[in-house]
Amino acid sequence: MALITPGFGRRSFPPLKRRSSLLLKLTAVVFAVLLFCEFLVYYLVIFRCDWPEVNTPAYEGEQETFEPVLKAMFLADTHLLGEIRGHWLDKLRREWQMERAFQTALWLLKPDVVFILGDVFDEGKWSSPQAWADDVERFQKMFRHPSHVQLKVVAGNHDIGFHYEMTTYKVKRFKKVFKPERLFSWKGVNFVVVNSVALEGDGCTLCSKEEAELLAVSHRLNCSREQGPASGQCGDGRPLPASAPVLLQHYPLYRRSDANCSGDDAAPPEERSIPFQERYDVLSREASQKLLWWLRPRLVLSGHTHSGCTVLHAGGPPELSVPSFSWRNRNNPSFIMGSITATGHALSKCYLPREDMVLTIYCGAAVFLAVLIFAHFELLASPSPFDWNLLRKSRTT
Numbered sequence: 001m002a003l004i005t006p007g008f009g010r011r012s013f014p015p016l017k018r019r020s021s022l023l024l025k026l027t028a029v030v031f032a033v034l035l036f037c038e039f040l041v042y043y044l045v046i047f048r049c050d051w052p053e054v055n056t057p058a059y060e061g062e063q064e065t066f067e068p069v070l071k072a073m074f075l076a077d078t079h080l081l082g083e084i085r086g087h088w089l090d091k092l093r094r095e096w097q098m099e100r101a102f103q104t105a106l107w108l109l110k111p112d113v114v115f116i117l118g119d120v121f122d123e124g125k126w127s128s129p130q131a132w133a134d135d136v137e138r139f140q141k142m143f144r145h146p147s148h149v150q151l152k153v154v155a156g157n158h159d160i161g162f163h164y165e166m167t168t169y170k171v172k173r174f175k176k177v178f179k180p181e182r183l184f185s186w187k188g189v190n191f192v193v194v195n196s197v198a199l200e201g202d203g204c205t206l207c208s209k210e211e212a213e214l215l216a217v218s219h220r221l222n223c224s225r226e227q228g229p230a231s232g233q234c235g236d237g238r239p240l241p242a243s244a245p246v247l248l249q250h251y252p253l254y255r256r257s258d259a260n261c262s263g264d265d266a267a268p269p270e271e272r273s274i275p276f277q278e279r280y281d282v283l284s285r286e287a288s289q290k291l292l293w294w295l296r297p298r299l300v301l302s303g304h305t306h307s308g309c310t311v312l313h314a315g316g317p318p319e320l321s322v323p324s325f326s327w328r329n330r331n332n333p334s335f336i337m338g339s340i341t342a343t344g345h346a347l348s349k350c351y352l353p354r355e356d357m358v359l360t361i362y363c364g365a366a367v368f369l370a371v372l373i374f375a376h377f378e379l380l381a382s383p384s385p386f387d388w389n390l391l392r393k394s395r396t397t
Contacts, residue, residue, distance in 0.1 A: 022376045026369060033365040038096070041353045042104040049109065049350035054339040067341040068187040073111040075102075075335040076250075076303025077324035079158065080139055082123030083131045094328045099142040101325070101333075101352045106145060109337065109350075113186065114149065117303035117322055118156025118196075118250030125161035125170070136177050150186075153178040155195045156250040156303065163200045163207075163279065171195075171206060183217050188241040188342035190224075192217055192295055196251035196302075199287040200279060211290075218294035221245060243342040247297035250304050252321050253313060254278065254288040261309035265323045265334055265349075281305070292316050299345055306330060308349070320347065327355040 051071055078098055081091050105111075121127070121135050145151055160170040174180075184191040198210035224240035258272040266272065278284040281304070283291075291297075292313070300319035306329045309321040324330045334351045 022373070025372060025376075029365065029369055029372070033361065037358050037361055039100065041358065042100045043108065045353045046101070046104050046108050046350060049105075049337060049348070051109070051337055051339050052346035052348040054341055054344050054346040067343065070113065070187040070189050070338075070340045071109075071111045072338045072340055073105065073109070073114045073335055074117060074248075074301050074320075074322050074338060075114070075325040076117035076322040077119045077156070077306055077329060078116065078139075078326055079119055079122040079324070079328060080135055080142075081328075082121065082127050082135055084123055084126060086122070090328065094326050095138065095142060097327050097352075097355075098325055102143055105335070105350070106149065111149060111337075114143075114145065114151050115191075115248055115301070116143075116151070116153045117248060117301060118154045119158040119303065120153055120156065121159055124159040124174070125157070125165050132173060152184065152191075152193065152248075153180060154193055154248055154250055154303075155180065155197060157197050160195075160197060163197055163202075163204075166197055166206060168206065182213055183220065183240070183245075185240055187340075188243055189340050190221065190240055190243050190245035192221075192245045192247050192297065194247065194249040194291065196249040196283055196287075199251075199283055199291075201284060201286055214291070214294055221295065241342055244298035245295055246340065246345075247291065247295055247300045247317075249283075249291075249300070249302050252282045252302040252304060252309075253291070253300060253311075253319055254282050254285045255311055258305070258307065258309055260311070261307070261321075263308055264351075265308035265330065265332055267305065267307040267309075288313075301336070308334070325352075331355050 054069060080095060081087070106114075120139060124132065124135070127135060143151060155171070155174055160166050160174050180193055182193055184193065192214075194214065195210055198204075198206045200207050220240055224242050225244075255276065257275050258267045261267060261272060276282045279287075282288075297317050299317055300313075301322060302319060303322050303324075305321050306324040307321065308323045311319045311321070313319060320336060322336050323334050325333050325335060327333060332351055332354050334349050337348050337350055339346045
């Protein structure tokens with residue numbers, strides 16, 4: 001009598017060779033998706049960005065000369081999370097995104113200088129000395145750069161605190177790490193860096209010092225605009241290029257709201273008409289007028305709002321609010337590319353990969369893996385003739 005053993009037909013456990021084949025397929029799919037979403041997607045997206053062209057010819061008599069072009073990247077509001085509000089998964093995901101985006105942009109675009117317009121850290125206004133040191137170490141790793149590329153950082157309210165939280169200790173701590181230059185000149189272009197948190201106008205010690213330094217910068221810039229040799233009142237300092245400066249700060253100049261802003265990275269429509277609060281969302285009218293009178297800039301770049309906006313101030317220069325660089329604040333972060341000469345400039349925006357696009361790819365990959373596993377174990381196979389007969393009988397009963 002033959003021994004009959006129960007079997008499971010086509011759904012029996014696959015042999016070792018089939019299991020190895022499945023494992024190899026799953027590993028290949030997971031590796032390909034990770035490679036694309038965590039590395040290649042940044043190259044594919046940023047590769048489409050290019051430096052804008054600026055008219056460079058200048059004429060001296062009958063000879064045509066060309067002004068050097070400074071390639072500058074502007075980004076804002078990275079908000080590196082701290083030990084108080086920072087979840088490890090949030091840190092891992094968003095900081096990896098910023099690191100890959102920044103390193104890819106450096107490699108593909110090769111800027112001369114990079115400006116970060118404030119709120120580098122999320123908890124600089126609260127962090128202890130040890131937490132500050134840890135955050136600085138992470139920042140230096142993420143935003144590492146070759147020696148020929150200069151990195152300039154502007155103070156934001158999350159770095160040194162709002163006006164009521166700002167202290168001499170926090171400001172000195174920030175300056176010790178980032179060594180900000182009040183007035184920075186390169187290739188005939190002048191940049192003025194402002195600590196906009198200290199422009200409260202209430203006469204506090206740090207506010208008075210900030211205004212005094214800006215008045216000194218204004219004096220130097222006015223001297224540089226004079227025709228001929230500098231007068232004796234200009235001092236013996238190094239002469240500046242005779243060029244209107246580019247103003248860099250964290251708070252935007254005063255505007256009522258974002259109602260006139262538009263574009264893919266503008267604030268959501270339901271938020272654009274919300275009035276801005278002076279000295280909190282934007283600078284006060286008085287502080288804004290002082291900056292425009294003292295410095296007479298040709299261009300202003302700011303951060304703080306996390307959204308993009310272009311504003312043409314009445315009788316003044318255009319201002320560009322730079323969106324946040326982090327997925328934590330925007331689904332579609334970006335940065336500004338500027339081709340700047342002593343007399344002209346051209347700006348363009350470079351978008352980073354969208355977070356929802358990357359998540360959609362991961363979800364699609366997960367579905368594909370599930371289908372692959374089901375197909376391998378033949379869980380998706382069509383019913384056998386015997387199964388069809390059972391199904392018909394069950395319907396007739």
